[in-house]
Amino acid sequence: MMKSAKRGCLLVALLAVAVGLPGCGVAVRQAKNAVDFSRHEGKFGRYGRLTDQETQWAKVAWRYFENNTNPESGLVNAFDQYPTFSMWQVGDYLAALVAVHDLDLIDTLEFDRRMSQILQFLNTMDLSEKSLPGRLYNSVTGKMVNASNKPEDTGWSGVEIGRLLTWMKIIGLRYPQYREYLDKAVLRWNFCQVIDDAGTMYRVSRSGEKRQRTQEGRLGYEQLAGAGFAAWGFDTERLWRVARMESVTILGVPITYDARDPRLTGEQAPVSTMPWVLLGMEYGWRYPGESRSGVLINIDARQLAEQVYQVQEVRFERQGELTARTDYQLREPPLTIHDAVFVAGYPWNTVTADGDSAEERALVSTRAVFGMWGLWPGSYTDRLMQAVQNLFNPERGWYEGRLEQSGAAQASISLSTNAMVLETLLFKVRGQLFPHDTGIGYFQHKLDNVFERRVQCLPPDRPISSAEVARGS
Amino acid sequence: MRRLLYLGISALFPCLGGCATGAKMAYEDVPAARYAQRSGALSDTEMKMARIAWKYFENNLNTESGLVNAVDNYPSTSMWDTASYLAAIVAATELGIINREQSHDRIAAVIATFNRMPFFRDELPNKAYNAKTVEKVDYTNKPGEIGFSAIDLGRLLIWLKIIKERYPEHAEDIDRFVLRWNFDHLVDRTGTLYGAHLNKEKKVEYVQEGRLGYEEYAAKGFELWGIATELASRPEPYETVTTYGVSIPFDARDPRKTSQHNYVVSENYVLDGIEFNWGIACERNTNVRHYRPEWMANFANRVYQAQENRYRDSGIVTARSEHQLDQDPYFVYDTVYTDGFTWNTITDTGKHVPQFAAVSLKAALGMWVLWKSDYTDLLFQNIVNTYDPQKGYYEAILENGKGPIKAFTANNNGIMLEALLYKAQGKLLKWGKGKPGLWEKTLDEAYGDKAKTRFSFRRTNNPLCANAQ
Numbered sequence: 001m002m003k004s005a006k007r008g009c010l011l012v013a014l015l016a017v018a019v020g021l022p023g024c025g026v027a028v029r030q031a032k033n034a035v036d037f038s039r040h041e042g043k044f045g046r047y048g049r050l051t052d053q054e055t056q057w058a059k060v061a062w063r064y065f066e067n068n069t070n071p072e073s074g075l076v077n078a079f080d081q082y083p084t085f086s087m088w089q090v091g092d093y094l095a096a097l098v099a100v101h102d103l104d105l106i107d108t109l110e111f112d113r114r115m116s117q118i119l120q121f122l123n124t125m126d127l128s129e130k131s132l133p134g135r136l137y138n139s140v141t142g143k144m145v146n147a148s149n150k151p152e153d154t155g156w157s158g159v160e161i162g163r164l165l166t167w168m169k170i171i172g173l174r175y176p177q178y179r180e181y182l183d184k185a186v187l188r189w190n191f192c193q194v195i196d197d198a199g200t201m202y203r204v205s206r207s208g209e210k211r212q213r214t215q216e217g218r219l220g221y222e223q224l225a226g227a228g229f230a231a232w233g234f235d236t237e238r239l240w241r242v243a244r245m246e247s248v249t250i251l252g253v254p255i256t257y258d259a260r261d262p263r264l265t266g267e268q269a270p271v272s273t274m275p276w277v278l279l280g281m282e283y284g285w286r287y288p289g290e291s292r293s294g295v296l297i298n299i300d301a302r303q304l305a306e307q308v309y310q311v312q313e314v315r316f317e318r319q320g321e322l323t324a325r326t327d328y329q330l331r332e333p334p335l336t337i338h339d340a341v342f343v344a345g346y347p348w349n350t351v352t353a354d355g356d357s358a359e360e361r362a363l364v365s366t367r368a369v370f371g372m373w374g375l376w377p378g379s380y381t382d383r384l385m386q387a388v389q390n391l392f393n394p395e396r397g398w399y400e401g402r403l404e405q406s407g408a409a410q411a412s413i414s415l416s417t418n419a420m421v422l423e424t425l426l427f428k429v430r431g432q433l434f435p436h437d438t439g440i441g442y443f444q445h446k447l448d449n450v451f452e453r454r455v456q457c458l459p460p461d462r463p464i465s466s467a468e469v470a471r472g473s
Numbered sequence: 474m475r476r477l478l479y480l481g482i483s484a485l486f487p488c489l490g491g492c493a494t495g496a497k498m499a500y501e502d503v504p505a506a507r508y509a510q511r512s513g514a515l516s517d518t519e520m521k522m523a524r525i526a527w528k529y530f531e532n533n534l535n536t537e538s539g540l541v542n543a544v545d546n547y548p549s550t551s552m553w554d555t556a557s558y559l560a561a562i563v564a565a566t567e568l569g570i571i572n573r574e575q576s577h578d579r580i581a582a583v584i585a586t587f588n589r590m591p592f593f594r595d596e597l598p599n600k601a602y603n604a605k606t607v608e609k610v611d612y613t614n615k616p617g618e619i620g621f622s623a624i625d626l627g628r629l630l631i632w633l634k635i636i637k638e639r640y641p642e643h644a645e646d647i648d649r650f651v652l653r654w655n656f657d658h659l660v661d662r663t664g665t666l667y668g669a670h671l672n673k674e675k676k677v678e679y680v681q682e683g684r685l686g687y688e689e690y691a692a693k694g695f696e697l698w699g700i701a702t703e704l705a706s707r708p709e710p711y712e713t714v715t716t717y718g719v720s721i722p723f724d725a726r727d728p729r730k731t732s733q734h735n736y737v738v739s740e741n742y743v744l745d746g747i748e749f750n751w752g753i754a755c756e757r758n759t760n761v762r763h764y765r766p767e768w769m770a771n772f773a774n775r776v777y778q779a780q781e782n783r784y785r786d787s788g789i790v791t792a793r794s795e796h797q798l799d800q801d802p803y804f805v806y807d808t809v810y811t812d813g814f815t816w817n818t819i820t821d822t823g824k825h826v827p828q829f830a831a832v833s834l835k836a837a838l839g840m841w842v843l844w845k846s847d848y849t850d851l852l853f854q855n856i857v858n859t860y861d862p863q864k865g866y867y868e869a870i871l872e873n874g875k876g877p878i879k880a881f882t883a884n885n886n887g888i889m890l891e892a893l894l895y896k897a898q899g900k901l902l903k904w905g906k907g908k909p910g911l912w913e914k915t916l917d918e919a920y921g922d923k924a925k926t927r928f929s930f931r932r933t934n935n936p937l938c939a940n941a942q
Contacts (some may be wrong), residue, residue, distance in 0.1 A: 067657075067928070067929070068926065068928065069928065069930075070926065070928055071662060071928055077926055079876065081925045081926050081927075082923050082925065082926070083919055083925075083926045138920060138924075139926065140919035140924070140926060141919045141920075144919060148921065148922050149921050149922055149924055150920050150921060151920060193749075332922075355936050395657070426900050
């Protein structure tokens with residue numbers, strides 16, 4: 001590609017001398033752009049090969065993984081030097097791993113070594129209640145632990161498993177050599193409790209003898225996680241059809257939020273950047289399964305994502321406050337921060353999982369900045385990037401962000417943020433990350449084998465939805 | 474190239490750190506291999522010697538910090554020199570020169586300072602400190618940071634371990650100090666040791682540190698703390714050169730290209746002998762002749778033999794080490810071999826300064842205790858009266874007949890005390906009943922919210938290194 005472009009340039013240069021055409025640099029750049037654009041799946045967001053500076057960003061992010069991978073087991077800490085991780089973070093790690101391999105920052109040998117290790121873990125790890133990946137694992141021993149990193153089975157999370165499913169599927173499709181083993185890992189699981197026939201996802205919280213199963217996921221993350229299940233054949237279309245939504249207008253922009261009341265359910269329903277960014281980069285804001293009902297899906301995820309982006313840009317224009325908000329995790333209590341566009345009844349609100357105000361923790365989030373920069377090219381996201389592009393320790397990775405109130409760095413270093421840097425840069429080169437499905441693999445063969453069915457509530461075990469029955473299909 | 478060669482050798486002899494590497498050099502014995510070591514209660518002369526050496530540490534204690542000056546009356550020190558001070562305290566205690574209370578106070582003061590002193594880039598102890606104020610300093614004792622030395626830290630780890638085993642009351646505070654260290658740039662998973670220095674642009678650079686003898690000695694400190702040093706512990710890459718009929722091993726990494734001299738001296742072999750009996754770091758058997766990696770004792774015997782032979786052939790009394798001077802350039806590597814020449818004496822920049830060739834007192838006394846011979850009797854007589862009763866033992870005696878080098882150092886007097894203690898007690902690393910302490914528990918802890926992963930180095934799986942349960 002480069003070679004022919006250069007030769008072309010010479011020709012153009014000769015012509016330019018002859019007839020005074022614009023310089024050869026412009027022509028080459030245009031040719032390159034066309035190539036880059038054609039490579040970019042989905043044709044939205046920022047595209048193009050990485051600049052030197054962007055490659056440097058990727059290297060810094062990968063540094064995190066180099067430092068935090070247990071060489072014996074291949075497991076990666078979710079926080080710098082702290083040995084726990086969740087299934088969400090395994091998903092993030094897989095995304096980062098695909099990115100560095102695709103971006104040529106690691107060779108295929110290293111990629112395969114790391115893949116082999118993570119496949120081994122996925123196929124041998126202890127399962128919570130012997131049925132599903134647990135909430136949290138220890139990266140030194142590979143055992144399940146509780147929030148204070150002591151061995152315990154504390155249950156599982158449907159939303160986190162959903163994200164892991166997304167990346168297990170993406171890798172299975174992009175790298176067919178691993179598909180069988182990813183399928184086998186998924187076939188170890190029992191889906192009866194984690195997702196019901198209507199696509200609603202659940203979490204189980206266990207503590208001693210107590211066990212509680214509750215619906216999990218709010219607008220944004222619910223659709224993102226549901227897409228992960230849909231990628232494996234589960235019908236979660238209903239989440240895209242009959243979501244319970246309300247609307248509020250912030251700075252003139254209509255913002256859609258989840259109508260389930262946190263005061264009644266105990267679960268916050270924030271409007272923040274990340275779920276919409278991930279849904280965009282990974283799925284192009286489209287439901288990945290087939291629409292069995294034939295009814296038009298009525299959540300326009302792209303529209304909702306645009307709104308969340310727009311209102312933050314407007315806030316900067318009108319009020320001069322640089323805004324890139326999303327939820328984030330801390331190693332120490334309060335652990336989860338919902339740093340939101342809208343949450344718990346208020347715009348530009350920042351609360352903990354319990355709903356306590358944590359205004360002082362509002363961030364220009366590195367993760368959100370990268371995501372917005374990747375999907376919405378323009379002067380605002382350039383401005384955002386300017387604000388965070390030096391927020392890293394070259395030897396440990398990217399920081400979480402910059403505190404809105406003081407401008408100080410929030411210097412905690414997490415897997416998810418560093419994975420997002422890599423995922424964004426991969427998106428810039430490749431476009432939409434979820435590829436088209438290519439043929440059937442071990443998973444489907446296994447599902448098709450009616451003589452060997454176990455009670456796992458896999459897609460074929462699910463009843464046909466009432467809508468389909470009504471249409472007589 | 475050098476690295477390829479190195480890997481080639483390790484592939485041929487795929488054995489873990491410390492095992493004999495066979496074919497490279499036949500380990501035929503030199504006569505020194507059959508010499509006994511000196512052991513037994515100290516004579517009056519030897520006790521007097523110890524008291525004089527201890528005088529240095531009485532004079533040079535900084536009460537503000539608990540540290541002693543590395544050089545008489547000059548308030549600067551390094552981790553190597555501080556390790557020699559700790560060795561001196563142990564020797565003075567065990568030989569009855571100070572009582573247990575004085576000993577305890579001196580050690581506790583050093584450890585307390587360790588636990589509050591600032592580190593180079595918050596990573597590790599700086600190469601040098603102001604011994605009074607405990608500020609990080611450069612080599613001119615001006616405030617500033619200059620890097621860290623894996624060799625110095627390795628020796629310090631050895632003495633911290635010896636103290637933990639002998640005086641477990643200090644174990645917890647010592648562990649707290651070592652837990653402050655950031656090992657990320659110090660040792661990697663291949664078990665190679667790295668030092669840090671600032672380049673011309675004042676940017677920090679981490680480079681492999683340690684040459685044959687010193688490298689393996691320092692590695693033992695890390696092994697004692699459960700950190701694998703596979704590559705550092707191997708004698709390769711080395712070559713040999715023959716002088717006075719003895720082939721001497723030296724480090725094959727070219728000093729012209731690496732800015733580290735490959736000096737062959739007595740000091741590291743002496744320290745390895747008196748602290749470890751030339752055995753592997755975690756060896757628990759105290760029998761001198763118990764199995765040990767063949768090469769280390771063999772190399773030590775050769776370095777000794779070459780010096781004895783030089784005296785026999787040329788009449789020049791020889792006991793070589795790096796040592797201090799009482800004039801510019803203040804410090805020389807006074808060697809059996811370095812940088813291409815046998816019996817080479819150079820400054821740290823490599824300048825040839827044969828006029829400073831000398832009998833190093835610490836080397837002489839170390840050789841005296843490890844090799845009982847007519848020659849070391851002579852060495853002893855040569856040095857026994859080379860002291861200032863007010864200040865301690867002199868650094869060395871010039872070969873050219875111009876008398877003693879009138880410098881006094883913690884390292885020289887400390888190692889002399891160590892050597893005397895070896896005569897009284899044998900191998901200085903005495904295993905106590907130490908149970909896994911704060912260090913082991915913290916390092917092994919996978920669970921709990923204080924858990925911290927250290928994936929940058931490999932843990933040893935040597936059962937001998939594991940503490941007695």
